Amino acid sequence: MLINPVEKDQKHISDLELATGETISDCYQCGKCTAGCPASMDPAPSVLIQFLKLGQFELAKNAESIWSCMACLTCSERCPKNVSPAAIIEGLKNLHLRDMDPRVNLETMSRDLLAHSPQMAIISGFRKFI
Ligand code: SF4
Ligand code: SF4
Known part of the structure; x- marks a missing residue:
């Protein structure tokens, strides 16, 4: 993964x-x-936040891992700095929704992704597009 600090x-x-x-x-x-x-x-929640801290918006927005987030809020509860990674990840998903970019599509979803994604995450993703 290439991070360009200039851009x-x-x-x-x-x-x-x-x-x-x-x-x-x-x-x-x-x-x-x-x-x-x-x-x-x-990438993990803290890595997604680090992408954003480095100004790498597209890396965070296009990370497949945001669709594995179950919005359980554990990360937000644990943060000693009162940052909510769950809210930030939800915001990134909503940007896909705004662009009508249905990342959670049963017809195109790979078997590997289906096998490794938590059921709650799949259902949460579908709720945004159905
Ligand atoms: S809301 Fe839950 S699943 Fe999503 S990043 Fe935070 S701890 Fe992980
Ligand atoms: S818990 Fe909070 S301060 Fe620590 S890495 Fe996650 S978002 Fe950053």
């Missing part, structure tokens, strides 16, 4: 902060959110 997309990140009410720069990368996440996300 920062601060505009979209500011929009995401406005929509979610979160301050991404408050995250100090302790990893407590990731340690408690039951969804085995890769």
Whole structure:
């Protein structure tokens, strides 16, 4: 994965902060959110936040792992800096919805993704597009 620190997309990140009410720069990368996440996300929640801190909006938005998030809020409960990774991830999913980009599509979903995604995450994803 190539991160280009020169190409920062601060505009979209500011929009995401406005929509979610979160301050991404408050995250100090302790990893407590990731340690408690039951969804085995890769990239993990703290890594998604780090992408955004580095200005890599598209990397975070297009990460497949956001669709494995079950919105259980464990990460947000555990954060010592009062950041809500769950809200930020939900915001990223909503941007796909706004673009009418149905990432959760039963006809195109790979068997591998189906086999490895938590059922709650699949159902949560479908609710956005049906
Ligand atoms: S728990 Fe909070 S401060 Fe720690 S990495 Fe996650 S979002 Fe950042
Ligand atoms: S809300 Fe999503 S990212 Fe946060 S702990 Fe739950 S599954 Fe993991």
